[in-house]
Amino acid sequence: MSPSYPDPDETRPLLQHPSSDSLDSYNSLDDATASTPPVPVSLNKISRADLMWVLAGLWSAVFLGALDGTIVATLLSPIGSYFNESNRSSYIGTSYLLSVCCFTPLYGRLSDILGRKGAMLLALSFFGSGTLLCGLAPSMDALIAARAIAGMGGGGVMTVSSVAVTDLIPLRQRGLYQGMTNILFGLGAGLGGPLGGWMNDAFGWRSAFLLQMPLLVFSFVLVALKVSIKLPDEVESQSTHAKLRRIDFFGSFTLVGTVGCLLLGLSLKSTEEMPWSHPVIWGLLVASVVFGGLFVAVETYYSPYPVMPMRLIKQRTPLAVSLSNFFGSVAAFSMLYNVPLYFSAVKLNSSTDAGLHLLPHSVAISTGSVFAGWMMRKTGKLYTLTLCSSVLTVVATALVALWNDDTRAYHLWVDIVPQGFGMASVITTTLIAMIANVGREDLAVATGITYLFRTTGQVIGVSLSGALLQAILTTKLRERISGPDAFQIIEDIRHSTSIIPTLSPHLRKAAVDSYADALRVVFICQAAMNFLCLLCCLAIQESPLPGTHEEQEAQYRKRKNTISRTDSES
Structure with missing residues (x-):
């Protein structure tokens, strides 16, 4: 039976000790763990008021990302008719999804290098620039390219937002906050269709992109002003040059090639109704396999800071x-x-x-x-x-x-x-x-x-x-x-x-x-x-x-000591 943790309050004083019940599960740590110094106070405990502002900035971006997706789905037909290229309108959605899939995993490592705020601002910059360019696009080709730029940030918004909330919320409460995030995501997705149709009928399809900009600016400003999540000292103390050296450029390139070629081949098979034997289809699938092999080799043997550590993928959970x-x-x-x-x-x-x-x-x-x-x-x-x-x-x-x-x-x-x-x-x-x-x-x-x-x-x-x-x-x-x-x-x-x-x-x-x-x-x-x-x-x-930041720090410390002891024994 699991210990009965208290219902923690994010506003409790930093020096307040967790209750004896909440520490019971950690009293059985092994000797290596028991001999370590006292658990440090979490770096990122903030007041409830600041937490609300941070969540407003992060969740408004999540809401907007979901809203944008269904707005665009509603606008495919009028956009295709406007440019007289209805046969290519599906590429508006495909380019965005391909870009999201390719760049989403990169933001995990970028949030460690640039910090949570820096990575979120980068994602919002790409997403906002692409959305603005969509509203100003002079041709179908320009619009497809703009959606790809927006996708470079769209995936990062969800990833970095999730990482930032994890930094701020003890793990036992984390699922509840994820549920609230999903409610906002669902609300945005639900409103996007009717809102996009109304805006197209009332003001034209370009307005559906341009009128997203005020909410984007609101989210950008809140993230810039309120999100201040500290990373471990060994990361915070590094110079900008040292941080940039941690970027896995070759691993990122091969990952984009792997995912991009695979999804583009499958998308063309579906939307263009090409046979599997078509040179473009099997060529893209073969390229995906080649890029995938290179990606595994790079991440396993070459990159010191891999974008997808193979040791994680090899672990059971x-x-x-x-x-x-x-x-x-x-x-x-x-x-x-x-x-x-x-x-x-x-x-x-x-x-x-x-x-x-x-x-x-x-x-x-x-x-x-x-x-x-x-x-x-x-x-x-x-x-x-x-x-x-x-x-x-x-x-x-x-x-x-x-x-x-x-x-x-x-x-x-x-x-x-x-x-x-x-x-x-x-x-x-x-x-x-x-x-x-x-x-x-x-x-x-x-x-x-x-x-x-x-x-x-x-x-x-x-x-x-x-x-x-x-x-x-x-x-x-x-x-x-x-x-x-x-x-x-x-x-x-x-x-x-x-x-x-x-x-x-x-x-x-x-x-x-x-x-x-x-x-x-x-x-x-x-x-x-x-x-x-x-x-x-x-x-x-x-x-x-863990139900509190202190318990979470103890769990991280226990895992780190266990891994260190295993490495030393091997």
């Missing part, structure tokens, strides 16, 4: 957390994109009705994240909660895969809820598990690794599910539709679900049945991904979640 986030994100984003398609193409509902079926899922995401944070704060444990949450996702995707013509209406609303609740909880608990199982010096880098696997899984989930859906859909339509105009009819059905209700009864049934067959395979694959996520979660180790 960091590896399990990374893989569980990857598989879980593949399933979550595949479901997010394909469930509305089920209601549009199989149930023949309007786009509005199809979107409404995701509303319970959105509520479940916010609820699941906060519930996970509350449970970790109450119990100080995460392992059982993680497993139960991952089981919920498997159950949800299995239920969705069983949807058919006889499925009751309430199932179509309720079955997806455990997926949102469970995955939000898993994402929260696994992040805390990662932080709890690495040393202070690896905290920022480990957080960046978590977000890398998560964002890569999101893009692959959308791309691969789209490619799988189209492949099966095409096969099924060709089996069911024949005749002189069959090719054109099949192409129309594949590219627009809105045409299905206008077809003759025979063709309409063929289209609906083909979509149902294809989506069922996709849903089964989602269940398989969630099952792999569950298997990975089994390997996660339970670690005590």
